[in-house]
Amino acid sequence: MRWRTVPRRKSLYWAMANPVPNPRKNLLLAALPATELKRLRPHLRPVHMDLGHVLYEPGRHLDHVYFPTDSIVSLLYVMEDGSSAEIAVVGDEGVVGISLFMGGETTPSRAVVQSAGNFFQLPGQALKTEFGRGGAMQHLLLRYTQALITQMAQTAVCNRHHSVDQQLCRWLLLSLDRLHGDELVMTQELIANMLGVRREGVTEAAGKLQDAGVIRYRRGHIKVLDRDHLEGLSCECYAVVKKETDRLLPYLHRQ
Amino acid sequence: MRWRTVPRRKSLYWAMANPVPNPRKNLLLAALPATELKRLRPHLRPVHMDLGHVLYEPGRHLDHVYFPTDSIVSLLYVMEDGSSAEIAVVGDEGVVGISLFMGGETTPSRAVVQSAGNFFQLPGQALKTEFGRGGAMQHLLLRYTQALITQMAQTAVCNRHHSVDQQLCRWLLLSLDRLHGDELVMTQELIANMLGVRREGVTEAAGKLQDAGVIRYRRGHIKVLDRDHLEGLSCECYAVVKKETDRLLPYLHRQ
DNA sequence: TTTCCTGTGTGCGCTGGCGCACGGTCCCGC
DNA sequence: GCGGGACCGTGCGCCAGCGCACACAGGAAA
Missing domain, CATH: 1.10.10.10 (Winged helix-like DNA-binding domain superfamily/Winged helix DNA-binding domain)
Structure with missing residues (x-):
């Protein structure tokens, strides 16, 4: 297990050959009312990351959260002896870095790009400010967090029995x-x-x-x-997670 | 696996023979500033529950949250074939029913009393109102939730490897x-x-x-x-969870 | 084209945990 | 004080998954 820890920069040429990304390609951002997204807009920065890129290391203080658009990220735990296990997967339905608004600032797990692609990066402070307003963003983030919890719980069960x-x-x-x-x-x-x-x-x-x-x-x-x-x-675990995710995040279907 | 689903009522005699419970015996409540606890006080009701009592069933709408004082509760998942697995344990450091303020209202898991004892029961609406104020209660509940997430994640890893x-x-x-x-x-x-x-x-x-x-x-x-x-x-899992819990919930030590 | 590394197929012995079955023992209630 | 039910100990065959070892193949770079 050796992950690249430095993002590979895309050339200017590459950037010019690719269209400007749209934050609404992340479904969580897309579910925000226009006014809230507008507030965040100046802070959102598109970034690209390759397979294996580490978004955050255990215990390391986070500066940003990341909203995937066409990429997916694994939250995984690496043990002392080097063996590992995935805790949950994050895609365009969610966000990487929940510990920022949960208040802990760090987690004991690692976030690794599992499928290369694009993200929107948002400074932690901007997220916390928006979260503190107690509006739609807070509501969405909390519901998303519960969906993530469901996924983790189901992973635990699945690891045990299947x-x-x-x-x-x-x-x-x-x-x-x-x-x-x-x-x-x-x-x-x-x-x-x-x-x-x-x-x-x-x-x-x-x-x-x-x-x-x-x-x-x-x-x-x-x-x-x-x-x-x-x-x-x-096993039943997939269906349970899917059903619960759909229930908690109905915006996934509102196109 | 047959859990009693009806709480056994304590007699009036029993109630009289026992002192009035103190909400500050739950460390999360104890960490609240006096003004916030005072606001909640009228809504808090002491209850006793026996071993095996089910606090909530999967998918069932919750009316209350429960703050253990000297009891512990298992969050456990029961599968279609009847086999089960514990996701996390809750004691006097936390609260049972986080999905209420997370916004999902229900969870796919079950909460069962693992060690008989006392709780403070709080109506969901009172909790949500207090949470919505964005004060200490919100802060504490979110940090506690992150500690719970850590415990679940570690359970998943432990189930896999140990x-x-x-x-x-x-x-x-x-x-x-x-x-x-x-x-x-x-x-x-x-x-x-x-x-x-x-x-x-x-x-x-x-x-x-x-x-x-x-x-x-x-x-x-x-x-x-x-x-x-x-x-x-x-295994290392215990130490990881303990360390992270202590970090996230320093109030556990402030006596 | 050749080389070489990375990724994939396969075999083998080992062991932790499972399912099942049954016998022993503690304690509660009659 | 004496059932009887709940709880605990033990044995046995079975198998999924592990660790290890090695052979083979695709494909990129030279």
Whole structure:
């Protein structure tokens, strides 16, 4: 497990060849009333991050929060002996860095980019100010936090009771939901780190899924062919998290 | 797993034989400035609950939150097939029912009294009003919630990587910290339900601890004889949760 | 084209925890 | 004081997942 800790800068050329990002591509920001978003707007800065980039380290004070637009981030815990486990995934439905407004400023876990892409960066102070107003932003952040709690709790249960096969299905579904696609760029080794299992375990589980025609696997690329079947093979944990997330964050559907 | 779902009422005689409870025995309430506690005071009602009493069921709308004074509560998740796992423990350092102020109103987990004792019950509306003022109460509740999140995350990791032996140690330590004692009234069967393992697994682990002179076990009563040794046998998870809880909730020590 | 590294498939022995079953013992209530 | 039910101890076969080791393949860089 060696993650790059320095963001790779995109060239000016790259920046010019790409359109100006829109904050409303993050669904949490999109759910804000126009007046609140307008207040935040001057503080929001688009950034790009590659796979493996570390958004924050355990115990390290955070300066910013990050709103993913087309990327996903894993909150993962690395233990003394080097083994790791994912606690939760964050995509365009949420925000990375909740401990800033929760008051703790740091967490014992690490946030790592699991799928490269774009974010909006917001200074912690701006977030705290907006949160302190007690308006829509506070409301949204708290509900999102509860959804995150649900995900963590379910991860705990899943780790206890379900097989690697089932957990892989759950993990794929959660990730794909946040990417809004059917393809994932991810090695089996990395998936194993997230699930906290052996790489060989993932190889075997993925092999079964491929034989069943549910996914197609090719050297770091996973494509889901039969999503319904995948949901059927997953444990109940996926459905619980999805249902609860949809309940808590109805804005995910209000287009 | 059959929990009593109706609270056993204490007789008037019992009530008279017992002193009037003090809200400041709950450390979260104790940390409030006098003016805020005074505002809440008229709404706080002392209640007693027995082992196994269910404070709330998954998906059920909550009317009250509960501040334990000398009791502890397990947040646990029960799966479709009946197997269960504890997500976190709450004692006099916190409050049961965070989803009320987080905005979700319900959670997919269940809250069960793990050690009989007393609580202060507060109507949800009173809590929300106070939370909405954005004062000390909000601040405390959010920091407490973050501590709870840490505990859940660590539970997830622990479930993934550590042995039943280690987990039992962690669990005993977390529970005893919240009871401020060295004795626990709890059957091995119940501990097994909390940890989400077999009863026999707990029997074996507890046997080892007893042979090592760390605990003394007698039919539903556990007494810790050598706490330092117990901490040594536990996985890192206990220390992580304790350290983070102490950091987030310094009021636990301000007497 | 060749090289070489990264990623993937496979095999094997080991062990922790599971499911099941049954026997012993403590204590509560009649 | 004497059932009987709740609680605890133990044994056994089974298997998912682990650690390790090695062979093979895709693909990027030289």
